[in-house]
Amino acid sequence: MHRNNKKTICAVSLCILMTISVLSIPAAADIFMFMDSNGVLNFTNIPTSSSYKLFIKEYPRKSKKYHSTDKYDHLITEASKKHDIPFPLLKAIIKAESNFDKMAVSRAGALGLMQIMPNNLKAFKIDDPFNPRENVMGGTRYFKKLLLRFNGKLPLAIAAYNAGPERVNRYNDIPPIKETENYVKRVMKYYYIFKKG
Numbered sequence: 001m002h003r004n005n006k007k008t009i010c011a012v013s014l015c016i017l018m019t020i021s022v023l024s025i026p027a028a029a030d031i032f033m034f035m036d037s038n039g040v041l042n043f044t045n046i047p048t049s050s051s052y053k054l055f056i057k058e059y060p061r062k063s064k065k066y067h068s069t070d071k072y073d074h075l076i077t078e079a080s081k082k083h084d085i086p087f088p089l090l091k092a093i094i095k096a097e098s099n100f101d102k103m104a105v106s107r108a109g110a111l112g113l114m115q116i117m118p119n120n121l122k123a124f125k126i127d128d129p130f131n132p133r134e135n136v137m138g139g140t141r142y143f144k145k146l147l148l149r150f151n152g153k154l155p156l157a158i159a160a161y162n163a164g165p166e167r168v169n170r171y172n173d174i175p176p177i178k179e180t181e182n183y184v185k186r187v188m189k190y191y192y193i194f195k196k197g
Contacts, residue, residue, distance in 0.1 A: 031192055043192045069100060075133050079140035090140055092190035102132045114139025158184045
């Protein structure tokens with residue numbers, strides 16, 4: 001009973017805070033998640049029941065320059081159709097991986113738009129990791145394999161893209177690695193944003 005009262009107070013407080021934030025700041029929205037009995041993830045910025053839990057707290061963006069988000073849409077569309085992966089999901093992965101910078105190189109040595117590790121280039125059929133089309137096609141092909149391997153469970157496939165499939169197998173869940181947990185949240189946040197247009 002005490003826990004339900006806390007939830008009600010939290011929900012009312014959240015509604016008040018959301019109303020204040022909508023009135024006082026530009027375009028910031030929290031994202032809520034709910035997993036139904038079939039294992040389907042549902043996301044919204046306006047929860048319609050107490051089953052939705054806060055997934056990502058959105059803060060207003062500070063003004064700074066961003067890479068163009070639509071420059072590679074034609075390649076993402078091509079890869080999406082060829083490998084049957086939703087366009088907004090691929091775009092979300094690219095946003096999280098490289099922020100649309102085709103020349104991105106991570107500290108670990110991952111390369112290009114979808115941050116492919118050098119030792120995977122041959123397996124992903126990539127000759128030039130900085131060629132946007134090769135990178136997107138190779139990364140998408142790999143992500144499709146992960147999605148099939150984890151029976152369409154999107155959070156697990158996303159976690160495997162970041163941490164490797166063996167780690168996800170070991171835990172049979174998102175590995176308890178802060179970077180991977182944050183990565184999954186980030187991709188899901190962008191997926192939601194791109195899906196909503």
